[in-house]
Amino acid sequence: MAEPFLSIQQVQKAFGATTVVQDFNLDVEPGEFVSFLGPSGCGKTTVLRMVAGFEEPSAGKILVAGKDITRLKPNQRNVGMVFQAYALFPNLTVAQNIGFGLKVAGMPKADADRRVAEMLDLIKLPQMGDRYPYQLSGGQQQRIALARAIAPKPKLLLLDEPLSALDAKVRVSLREEIRSIQKKLGITTVFVTHDQEEALSISDRIAVMYGGKAEQVGTPFEIYNRPATKFVANFVGTLNVLEGTVTDAASGKVRVNSQEVSLQGKLNGSKSGDTLSLALRPEAISLGRHPGRDSSLSGEITEVHFLGSVIRVRVGIGGSTVSLDTFNSPASPPPAVGEKAEISFSSGDMLVLH
Amino acid sequence: MKQGNRFWAWLVFGVGTTYFVLPLVATFEFSLRKRRGEYSFDAYRSVFGDPNFQATFTYSVVVAVFTILLGVLLVVPTAYWIRLRLPHLRPVVEFITLLPLVIPAIVIVFGYIRMFGSNSALPFLATARGADALLVIGYAVLALPYMYRAVDTGLRTIDVRTLTEAAQILGAGWTIIIARIILPNVLIAVLSGAFLSFAIVIGEFTMASLLNRPAFGPYLQNIGANSAYEPSALALISFAITWGCMSLIQILSRFAPRSANRPN
Ligand SMILES: Nc1ncnc2c1ncn2[C@@H]1O[C@H](COP(=O)(O)OP(=O)(O)OP(=O)(O)O)[C@@H](O)[C@H]1O
Ligand SMILES: [Mg+2]
Numbered sequence: 001m002a003e004p005f006l007s008i009q010q011v012q013k014a015f016g017a018t019t020v021v022q023d024f025n026l027d028v029e030p031g032e033f034v035s036f037l038g039p040s041g042c043g044k045t046t047v048l049r050m051v052a053g054f055e056e057p058s059a060g061k062i063l064v065a066g067k068d069i070t071r072l073k074p075n076q077r078n079v080g081m082v083f084q085a086y087a088l089f090p091n092l093t094v095a096q097n098i099g100f101g102l103k104v105a106g107m108p109k110a111d112a113d114r115r116v117a118e119m120l121d122l123i124k125l126p127q128m129g130d131r132y133p134y135q136l137s138g139g140q141q142q143r144i145a146l147a148r149a150i151a152p153k154p155k156l157l158l159l160d161e162p163l164s165a166l167d168a169k170v171r172v173s174l175r176e177e178i179r180s181i182q183k184k185l186g187i188t189t190v191f192v193t194h195d196q197e198e199a200l201s202i203s204d205r206i207a208v209m210y211g212g213k214a215e216q217v218g219t220p221f222e223i224y225n226r227p228a229t230k231f232v233a234n235f236v237g238t239l240n241v242l243e244g245t246v247t248d249a250a251s252g253k254v255r256v257n258s259q260e261v262s263l264q265g266k267l268n269g270s271k272s273g274d275t276l277s278l279a280l281r282p283e284a285i286s287l288g289r290h291p292g293r294d295s296s297l298s299g300e301i302t303e304v305h306f307l308g309s310v311i312r313v314r315v316g317i318g319g320s321t322v323s324l325d326t327f328n329s330p331a332s333p334p335p336a337v338g339e340k341a342e343i344s345f346s347s348g349d350m351l352v353l354h
Numbered sequence: 355m356k357q358g359n360r361f362w363a364w365l366v367f368g369v370g371t372t373y374f375v376l377p378l379v380a381t382f383e384f385s386l387r388k389r390r391g392e393y394s395f396d397a398y399r400s401v402f403g404d405p406n407f408q409a410t411f412t413y414s415v416v417v418a419v420f421t422i423l424l425g426v427l428l429v430v431p432t433a434y435w436i437r438l439r440l441p442h443l444r445p446v447v448e449f450i451t452l453l454p455l456v457i458p459a460i461v462i463v464f465g466y467i468r469m470f471g472s473n474s475a476l477p478f479l480a481t482a483r484g485a486d487a488l489l490v491i492g493y494a495v496l497a498l499p500y501m502y503r504a505v506d507t508g509l510r511t512i513d514v515r516t517l518t519e520a521a522q523i524l525g526a527g528w529t530i531i532i533a534r535i536i537l538p539n540v541l542i543a544v545l546s547g548a549f550l551s552f553a554i555v556i557g558e559f560t561m562a563s564l565l566n567r568p569a570f571g572p573y574l575q576n577i578g579a580n581s582a583y584e585p586s587a588l589a590l591i592s593f594a595i596t597w598g599c600m601s602l603i604q605i606l607s608r609f610a611p612r613s614a615n616r617p618n
Binding site: 052073074075077078079081083088090091100101104148149152 | 512513516517519520521522523524525526527530535538539
C-alpha cells in the first residue's frame with residue numbers, strides 16, 4: 001500500500017461522559033474515494049468534523065500527507081467541505097460563493113474570476129454565476145457548494161451526506177457527477193452517507209461504522225460479499241438469515257430445520273452442537289435445483305411479488321423465511337403461493353455470521 | 355363572516371382610529387392658528403428658523419448615529435456568539451437586555467452620575483466630550499432591548515452554525531465571517547434596530563436633561579414651557595420623524611434577502 005494521504009489513528013471522541021467515537025483507525029490513499037457508511041448516530045459526522053477541525057479528538061491523531069493536523073484550526077487545514085444543508089452564503093451570488101475561498105486566500109481578482117468560470121464549467125452551470133442561491137434548485141445549490149469547496153484546490157474533500165436533502169433522481173445523477181469530478185481532479189475524498197446503495201456505487205472503499213467504531217473497511221465488493229461481522233452483513237444489502245446447528249464439525253455438516261447442508265471449511269472453530277447464523281443474499285439463491293449449486297433446502301412458497309422484470313418470491317423453510325428473486329419469463333407462469341418448492345445455492349455463497 | 359361581526363369590527367376600528375387620529379388632527383389644527391383669524395404655517399416657520407432647534411436637532415442626530423454604531427458593534431457579535439457557542443445562555447442574555455425596559459432611565463442616569471462624576475475613577479462627566487460619550491452609552495443601553503431582539507430575530511432566519519463553518523473551512527477568520535457573511539445577512543434586522551434606536555434617541559428627555567446635554571428632548575420641553583403654538587408644531591414634527599422611521603423599517607423589510615436555508 002502506498003503512503004496514506006489521510007491517516008486517522010486511534011481517534012476517540014467523547015462529549016461529556018458519552019464516548020461517541022472510539023478507537024477509529026483509517027488510512028486513505030492519495031486520490032481515493034472512501035465512504036463512511038452507518039446508521040444514524042453512529043459517529044460518521046463526528047469523525048468527519050474532527051478531520052475538518054470543527055471538533056477536537058479526545059485522543060488520537062489525524063495526519064494529512066504525513067503532517068499532524070490534529071490541533072490545527074479549520075481555516076488552517078486547506079480542506080474542502082460540502083454540508084448536508086446546502087450552506088451557500090445567501091447574500092452572495094453564485095460566482096461570489098465559489099470565489100469566496102479564493103478571495104479569502106488573497107488570489108488576484110483576474111485569476112479568481114478565471115478559476116470561478118472554470119468551476120462553473122466543471123459543474124455544468126456556466127450561465128449561473130450572477131444568480132443568488134435562493135434562485136436555484138436544491139441539486140444546483142449542492143453543485144455550487146461542491147464547486148465552492150474545490151475551487152481553492154484543497155488537499156482533501158469532505159462531504160457530509162451532501163445528497164440526502166435531494167429527491168431520488170437528482171441524488172443518483174449528482175452522485176455520479178461527484179464521483180466523475182473527483183476522479184478527474186484526483187482529489188482524496190471522504191464521503192459520509194447512511195445510504196448503502198450510494199456508498200456501494202461510488203466508493204473505492206467503504207468504512208462501515210457502528211457505535212462509534214469502524215466495523216469493516218473494504219472495497220464495496222468485499223463489504224457486500226464478505227461481510228466481516230453480523231452488523232455489516234445485515235446493514236449492507238438484503239440478507240436471509242437461517243439458524244443452523246453444527247452436527248459434525250469435522251466434515252462441516254450443519255442442520256437447518258431438520259435438513260442438512262455441508263459447509264466444509266467455513267465453520268472456523270465451531271464445535272458440534274453450536275448454533276450458527278447462516279446468511280444468504282437473495283441473488284445467491286435459485287428456485288428449484290440447478291447444476292453447480294451443491295446445496296438445497298425445501299419449503300413452501302408463502303409470498304409472490306410480481307415486480308415486472310423480476311419476481312420476488314418468499315419461501316418458508318421451517319420457522320424462517322427466505323427471499324429470492326427470479327427473472328420473469330413470458331413462457332412460464334410465476335410460482336403460486338402454497339406450492340412446495342426447493343431452493344438451491346452454493347454452499348460457498350453462504351455466510352457464516354459471527 | 356356574519357353581518358353583525360363585521361359591524362362590530364368596523365365600530366372598534368372606527369373608535370380606535372378616532373382615539374388615535376383626533377388628537378393629532380386637533381394638535382395640527384391648533385399649530386396652524388399662530389396668526390390671528392387665519393390658518394398659517396407661522397409656527398413651523400418659527401420652529402425651523404430657530405437656531406436652537408437646528409443645533410439641538412443636529413446634536414441629537416449625531417448622538418443617535420453614534421448610539422446606533424455602538425449598539426451594532428456591541429449587539430451583533432454578542433448575539434452571534436451566543437447563538438453559535440453559548441445557546442444555553444440565551445435566556446440569561448435576553449433577560450439582561452430586557453432590563454432597561456424595567457429600570458427607569460432616571461435610575462440609570464443617577465447611577466451614572468454617581469459612578470462617573472468628576473471625582474470618580476472614570477470621570478466621564480468632567481468634560482463635555484466625556485458627557486457626550488456617557489449619553490451615547492446610556493442611549494445604547496436604552497435601545498438594547500430593541501436592538502438585541504431585532505438582531506437575534508435576524509440571526510434566526512439563517513443557519514448561523516453551518517454558514518460559519520462553511521466560511522471557516524474556506525479559510526475565513528472571525529472578522530471576515532462577521533463582516534462578510536453574518537452582518538450582510540442580518541442587515542435588514544440591524545437597520546430596523548437602528549431606526550428604533552433613532553426614534554428613541556431623538557426625543558429622549560430624562561438622560562439628556564440630567565446629564566445637561568444640549569439635545570432635542572430638553573429643547574422640546576423648554577419650548578413647551580415657554581410658548582403656545584410652537585410646541586404643537588414640534589410635537590407633529592417629532593411624530594412625523596418617528597413615524598417615518600417606522601415606515602422605513604416596513605419598506606426595508608420588503609427587501610430582506612430570501613435565505614438559502616429556507617428554500618421556497
Ligand atoms: N456536540 C455534541 N454534543 C453531544 N453529543 C453529540 C454532539 N455531536 C454529536 N453528538 C452525539 O454523537 C453521536 C454521533 O453523532 P454523529 O452526528 O456523528 O452521528 P452520524 O453518524 O453523523 O448520524 P446521522 O446519520 O444521523 O448524521 C450521536 O449520538 C450524537 O447525539
Ligand atoms: Mg451525520
